[in-house]
Amino acid sequence: MKLRVSAVQYHLHTIQTFDDFANQVEHYVKTAEEFGSEFVLFPEFVTTQLMSIGDQQGRALSIQDLPDFTEQYRSLFSRLARETNMHIIGGTHVLRKGDRLYNVAHLFYPDGRVAEQPKLHITPTEVKEWNMSPGxxxxxxxxxxxxxxxxxxxxxxxxxxxxxAKAKGADVIFCPSCTDDRHGFYRVRYTSHARAVENQVYVVLTGTVGSLPTVDFMRANFGQAAIITPNDIPFPPRGILAEGEINDDMVITADLDLSLLYQVRESGSVTTWRDRRTDLYPDWK
Structure with missing residues (x-):
């Protein structure tokens, strides 16, 4: 089984209306469609760009306002997934459930279904500044x-x-990300490589680039998309199928061959998934 994936280095900049956001999203989706992609990944907090629209006094919207765009966000990405027959991971969008805010990744299927995966580990900044809750x-x-x-x-x-995730059968991990400096970026990048090696899976990673000068905690972004493999003979030596130019507005694309994962799990130079010592440390529950 092979699948073609694209990852969007989404350029954040100030916009005036939801239509501005929709047009930018559609541009990236149509670009991935032209490359023949079957999956396209957008970054974490992609909808924070909507906060730059501002209120009637010209002040940026707050994180508390983002859930108000949920219906428009879902309608936009669902339509594009149906029209292009692609699976779209629409980055993350902030949802309100009761009195709590959640940072939730959305998977839009070509048949109109929408699946959610809330972020499970919340950074100190998300907790302190935005009062986010873990899924x-x-x-x-x-x-x-x-x-x-x-x-x-x-x-x-x-x-x-x-x-x-691997024990539940996942062969590809999609990782939407948003980091504001090199330190955060490399934490996510290096651990993505580690997870690919440990579990013999593909990791598709992307992040935000550009800036939102009026939106607190989104003023700086440092991002680069990468499509990451295990480090073994069938794959590139550095474990990178494709990567973008740091902080550029662009889309990267590569083909993932799942049969190669099955091959290295069975008879690779190392068989890290098979060789885990569950007699010494507990396996997943």
């Missing part, structure tokens, strides 16, 4: 091209949760 429970998603998981940014830094 509960990991899901994997069945698609016509295999089983995938969507783990957001900080989640990829925790090996246990990716091991759970």
């Amino acid at each position: 509960e429970g990991l899901q994997v998603f069945e698609t016509a091209k295999g089983t995938i998981a969507v783990l957001t940014c900080y989640d990829i830094e925790f090996p246990e949760i990716v091991r759970m």
Whole structure:
């Protein structure tokens, strides 16, 4: 089984209306469609760009206002997934449930279904500045091209949760991310490589670029998309199928061959998934 994936280095800049956001999103989706992609990944907090629209006094909207765009966000990405016959991981969008805010990744199927995976590990900034709450429970998603998981940014830094995703059958981990400096970016990038090696899976990673000068905590972005493989003979030596130019507005694309994963799990130079010592440390629950 092979699948073609694209990852969007989404350029954040000030906009005036939701239509501005929709036109930019559609541009990236149509670009991925022209490349023949079957999956396209947008970054974490992609809808924070909507906060730059501002209120009647010209002040940026707050994180509390983002859930008000949920219906428009879902309608936009659902339409594009149906029209292009692609699976779209629409980055993350902030949802309100009761009196709590959640950072939730959305998977839009070509047939109109919408699946959600809330971010499970919340950074100190998200807690302190935006009062975000962690999600509960990991899901994997069945698609016509295999089983995938969507783990957001900080989640990829925790090996246990990716091991759970692999044990549940995921062969590809999509990781929407948003980091504001090199330190945060490389934490996510390096741990994505580690998770690919440990679990013999593909990791598709992307982040935001550009800036939102009027939106607190989104003024700086440092991002680069990458399509990451295990480090073994069938794959590139550095474990990178494709990567973007740092902080550029662009889309990257590559083909994932799932049969190569099955091959290295069975008879690779190392067989890290098969050789885990569950007699010494507990496996996932």
